Each structure stands twice: as structure tokens, then as C-alpha cells.
Amino acid sequence: MSKKIVEAAGRRLSLSNLNKDLYPSYGFTKAHVLEYYRRIADSILPHLKDRALTLKRYPDGTEKDFFFEKRCPVHRPAWVKTAKVIHNEGPMTVCLVNDLETLIWVENLASLELHVPLAKAGSPETPDSIVFDLDPGDKANILDCAKVALILRDLLLQMQLESYAKTSGKKGLHVYVPLNRKEATFEDTKRFSKAVAEVLQRNYPEIVTAKMAKESRIKKVFINWSQNDSAKTMICIYSLRAREKPTVSFPLEWEELEILTRQRDPEKLLIMHSEAVSRVGKNGDLFQEVLTKEQKMPHYL
Amino acid sequence: MSGRTLWKGYIQFGNINVPVKLHTAVKEDRIQFHLLHKRDHVKLHQQMICAYEKVPVPAEEWAKGFELEDRKYILIDPAELEQAGPEDGRMIEVHEFVKTAQIDPIFLERMYYLEPDTTLKGYNALAGALKETGTAGICTWTMRRRSYLGALQINGKVLCLSTLRYADEVIAVKSLELQKAPVSEKELKIASDLISQLSASFQPQKFENEHQKKLQALIDKKARGEKITVLRPRHLKPTAPDKLLEVLEASMKKVA
């Protein structure tokens, strides 16, 4: 086992298995993973901050078994910030990735994918945004998701709601509607997103479904509204995905999405680690407003 | 065909009696819209809603009230109201005659045709007399338990009766509080010339309700599921006061 001691923000960290190929068919080692997260840290950390992290660990790489870890590992360093959250089985201690050293520590655990809830640990019932998880069914692809996302954006704009899109890093797109007002509950956002999904299904039945069942999703985009739930998590923006290649969940400007939709090349909607780092260096965090923009959900009966 | 007979009576002044029948003279032709619920296009009904209970109230629970002050009403029985109405008469009583040009059209409310009843005697004579004197008879009458003020006039060879608005129903121009703005004789002269250049005889049949036709076309288009292009209304740039003379002169050049 190769070990290396590094210093991050004055903390000493022991990193292990740096040469382990976590994306074997692509050739991307743990050292690469750590390097990616170090370089993207400034952008990803605000999105992880104060949120109960769910680790999705791939100790033997993306082609082998993984496991979810919601509890913060007990062997954690003393400086890792944690929070107590109420879970089905009772109170639970979770990790909060609020700084670079925690991020590096978490990645040393081969937690390639970082999943976080829509609410902060301190206010677990009030989501900071509404999310629409657009998932292509069989025979549909990310371009279909993009088409639906653009309609969704227009619909939300009619209600004076700005929205922001990111790739899931896999096959789908996620559309976020920032609220940041601590007034709507998950019950509210779920009801809203469900109604939106159903309206889109009614108006565009040939490409949209709001139903989970696999058979109703063939050739269609499933708008998964049920993600608006305190028990659910979303892949964090800028997180790597555990696929053959190190792709990233990455923000796209609407204009870019419009252009890519016209170009009809689904591959262009897959952002790789290197591209992610260079684009963030150039454009900064396109998802910054998701954390700060205050918007009011339309009230309803 | 002129409309059906609404009422019968006599025009009366001095010792003159002219029997007439009243007909409607105008029939409006308009595209009718219905109010629908946006979501499912169910046709909506009008209902009387209690301001307090916020529920629809059926007709048998209505009462008629005259509002004296906020929330204070005098109740009134519709039958009593009926009693207050004047007895229906048969007389169109002419009180005086005025030069037709003196009646500003602002007073004119609704016009009826008068048809000679039983005999032509008198009708033609009255028509001729009104025409030759250029006058209209100011008269009152009662029909359907309402009293009317009207002007008896001649239209071609046909006698007509226009109902007139009461003086206190016409808003006085002075209440508009119009500002004075001096105009020069030169401007008046050129504007006057311009207007005579633009003058024509009144030919109402030249004007059709084109809008109604276009609206019907739009409806047909929508019914076929075609896309409608929404056009923006045209706004004209007002003429600046200091450019008025210049613009008048330019207009004059254009028409001359």
C-alpha cells in the first residue's frame, strides 16, 4: 500500500493508494481524483457546505462494488465537521464538507460521487431549491432532456422563476430553481414540482412523462419530481460520476444548451474532468446563484 | 323592414293631434363572446353573490335597497316602485319647438321611427312643417311606466322620435377643467383650409365594420388551429406645440 502524507490548510493528511486506478478503462487514478477535487474545490465547496454528505464510495474503482455511507465514518479525524440529523432509524452523525481538508479526506475514502440533500443540515425541512431531475427513458437521450429543460425554463420564467441547469454527468439533466427563503417545505416543493411535471406531460405527452414506471418512459423524458424530499439527495454539482470515464455534473448556460440542442450531438453534453476544471477557471461557478438567489414559490391553495 | 310596433299614441300640440306608432330604428350587430373558465373552458354564469357570506344567493332571497350611506339601506318593495312610475299615457306632448341645430347630439339617446296610425292626415303636414321650419319638437311621453323626454324630428319624409338625456345626465364641459391654449389666426386659417380640403359629404354606407369581419376571420383561423400573429398597436407621435404651424403647412401641401 502506497501512502503519502500531505498538508492541506495546515492539516496533515495521510493519503493511501494514490496509484490505484479508479477508472480502469480510462486510466484515472486516485491521485487524479484528488487532483481534480483540489482544483475544483473553490467551486464545489460552497455547494457542499453545511449539507449532510452521502458518500458513495468505490474503493476498488468504478467497475467494482460501491457502497453508500450516510453516517460519517467513526474513524474520522477530529477536525471533520459533523451534524446530527434525524433519520428514519433515529439520530445520525453526518459529515459536513465545509473545507478543502475534509474534501480531500473524503476523496481519500474513494468517495467519487458526492451526494447532498436540497436542504442544509441545520434546516432539514426547508429546501434551498426545487429540483427537476430529467431522466431519459429507453430510446431517449440527453438531447431530449435538453429540449424538455428548455420548455421547463420557459414555463418557470412565466412564473417569474429563474432556473439553472446542470448535467447529471450521466444521461440526464437537473434543473434547479433556487428559493433560499426558508419558507417553503419539501411538501410544498414536491407538490409544485409534481404539478409542473404533470402540466408538461399534459402539454407535451409525446416527450414528457411524470410517471416513474419504466414502460411509460420509453422514448420519453421522465421528470422525476420526487427528488424534492428531505430523505433524498442529488449529485452535487462538480462532483465526479462513477462511470467508465471521469465525467462531471456540470452547469450549462441556457444559451449553450440551446446551441447544443440544435447541434444534436449528445456527446457534447458530457463534461469531462479536464474540461470542467478549465471551464470553471474561465467562467467561474455558473451555479453560484443557486445558492444565493432568493425566489418566491407561487402560493397556491 | 323597420322593427315591430313598440307603442301607440298621439303627437299633441296646440289643438293638433297626430296618431302614430313607434318602431325601433336601430338593430345592433355584434360578435358575441362568452366568458369561460381559463383552465377548462367551461362557460361561466353570472351569479349574485352575498358580499358577507360569499355564497350565491337565489332570486327569491333578494331584496331591493337604496343605499343611504355606507351599509345603510332603505328597503323598497318592487311593487311600490312600480306604483311610483307614471301612468302610461297615449300622449306625446310637444312643449316647444327648437331649431334642430341647437340640439347637441350629446343629448340624443335612442331614436325611434314614427309610423302614421289610422290616417295619414296630419302626419305628412307635420313632416312638411318641421322640415320647412327646420325645427324639432321637444316633447314628453310615458311608455312602459317610464317618462321620457324626446325630440320629434324629421328624417327625410319620416317622423322620428329621439329620446333625450336629461340635462343633469350630461357632464358639463366646464367640469373637464380644460386649460386655455392660445392659437393664432394664422393657425386657425390654415387649419380651416385644411379641413375644407378634407371635407366630404356624409356617406355612412362607405364605412363598414371591417374590424368585425377581421375578428370573424381571426376566429375562423383559430378554429382551424392556425397560428395567430399578434401585432402591436400603432402609436402616433404627438405633434409638438411649437411645430404645429409647420405640420399644418406640410399637411396642406400634402392635400393640395
Added chain:
Amino acid sequence: MALQEIWNGTVSFSLVAIPVKLVRAVETGRVSFRMLHRKDYSPLARRMYCPKEEKLVPPDEIVRGYEITPDKYIVITEKELESVSPERSRTIEILEFIDIKDVAPVYYDHPYYLVPSKGGEKAYRLLVEVMRRTNKAGLAKFVLREREYLVAVKSTDGALSLITLHYSGEILPDEDLLSKVGTTRSREEKIESEEKSRMKKIIKEMTADFNPDKYADERRKKIMKLLEKKAKDKGTVEAPEIEEEVEEGVVDLVAVLEESMRKVKEHR
């Protein structure tokens, strides 16, 4: 007294454009009554009601529809209505000037006043004065709400009045009347002529200046008297006070979404 503006736009003739507002010229003098709920004397208000959902429908959920076949409607939006005659919805363009005396009273429908908007005072005054001197009226067409009106713009007591006119197609023909009147058998001609002379004499005696102030609505007076008596005899009733409702943006989500969706589709 500031009169409520019904419409605003421009009156134009040739190259002159005058910014104006349209205001009422008449208000009914009829005694108006309120319908009350017999139970508690609270006033009743007309509201649109959905018979299917059995509930009141707020104005923002109401659309205008044209019935093409029974119970099948084409929805027409305000914008579409306005765009039917876009050149006329904001402009009263005087096409020609006519002699007022040529307009038969049957054409007059409803009067309004035009008042000048800021900057239009001088041109307005000029038009008022010229039309007063020439006894002319401007003929124009303009669209108010969903209707196109043929209108006469004229000078009235130092103001511009706008009177909507009936289209000639709306005037019922008087041919059958004409066939009855005006013709006199020769042996009655003399009698008729004498009658006419007699009438003319009376008319001349009875001619005065038009003074509508002399006439009052007799019925209105009687009703007011009746109301006074009722108030003395029976007193008044009082309606309960209505609490101001705080309807903090309560809307129907699905309706909002469907409406938003409709707009999205319009723009796509």
C-alpha cells in the same frame, strides 16, 4: 372633477397628431338600487361562477371565448383582439370632415368627451375652434375594447366630443314607412297644405331656444319622494360589516401552470 379615463391615444388628421384621453360625457340619472341578501341585508355582487366546479372564478381565470359549435369555444385573448386592427386601437384617425347637419340623428349612439393629454393642449384647442367655426365634424374609425366604432369628433361647448355612430347596416330601413308617407291624393292636397300652414304658425309661436334644464325626470322625483317616506316610516336596515380579506396571493396552482404553459407555447 377628474373624470376617469376610459382610453388614451391620439386623434389625428392629416399630419397633425393630438394626444388625448377619452372620458365619459354622460352619466345616468336613474335612481340606482342595490340588490341585498334578504337574510342579512348585505349587498349582492355579480360574480362569475363556474357551474362545473361550483365555485366563484376570480377575474384572472376568466377568458373570452367565441362559441363555434354548441359548447365548443375558441378563446380570444386581449392581445389578439387588440391586434385585429392594430392601427386603430391607439389612434383616432380622422379620415374626412363632414357637415354636422348632414348626420341624421338616427346615427348617433353614445357620446364621450376627449380631453388633451400633456403637450396636446394647443392642437386640441385649434381643432375645437376650427370645427366650431365651420360646423364640421371629423369622421374616424377607432377600436375600443373589442369593437370598432365609426365616430364623429366635433366641437361641443369648447371641448371635443366623440360620438359613436351606428353603422348604416345597423339602421333599419324605413322604406316600408316611406311607401306609406309623403304621398297625398290630389283631392286632399289642399287640406294637407292648409294643415301644414296652420302647424307652421303654431310651431313659430312655440319656438324657443333649446334649454334642456327645463325638463326633469318626473319618475325620478317620485321615487325620491317615496324613498324619503319609507325612510321616515320604516327606517333603514344595516348590513353587517365585512372584514377585509387578506388573500395573500392565493391562486390555483394548476391554473397558473396551465396559463403559463399556454403563454410558453404561444412564444415557442
